[in-house]
Amino acid sequence: MNGWFLAAGLTSAGVAAVHARAGGRDVVRPLLAGDLPDEPRRVLHSVWHMVTADLVLAAAALIGLALYHHPGANMVAWLLAAHFTAYAAVFLWISLAAGWTRPWLRLPQWLLLLPVGALAAVGAL
Template sequence: MNGWLLAAGITSLGVAGVHTVGGHRDVVRPLLSCELADEPRRVLHAVWHMVSLDLVLSGLALLYLSLTDGTPGASLVAWFVAVHFVGYAAAFLVITLSVGWPRPLLRLPQWILLLPVAALAAVGAG
């Protein structure tokens, strides 16, 4: 068993839980009740659900990989997930830092949840 990938998988599923509960309250409800045109609003709603699914599937993949450590291709998949989460974190950081908010790193703190999954998966991938 690969403990690093196990920790990454559990963390990813935790992030999925935070995304689902907190995101529904803080993002989805306001989005669905705003004055944005119907099509872009529904597209953003669908994208939110796509990210929810992606976080869950990534967590499940990491859990599976943790149990099948040494299987050919496991390291490649773990690296893919690690880079994937670095990309998500980078997107939040770039957007947050480009707005010019005071204390920007705490305005959209999602990157704080995403980077640990990336780091744990990268270490576990070896």
């Protein structure tokens, strides 16, 4: 068993839970109640649920990699590490581009996403 992949998978599952619960309350509800035209609002709502599915499936993949040795497991782990690192980088970039004070704390999602990428990468070494 690969403990790094297991830690990454469990962390991803936790991120998915936070995303669904807190994000649903703090992001999706205000989005749906906002003044955006119906089509872009529904597209953003769909994208929200796509990210939820993405986080859950990534968690399942990482836990599967932890529990069972598969040919190509390291390739999948490196792709998932890049995936989560890219997600974290996007949140940091958007925060920094906004010109906020203490931007790294205004959109703290990167703090949840980056550890998954790091754990998956260490497990793939």
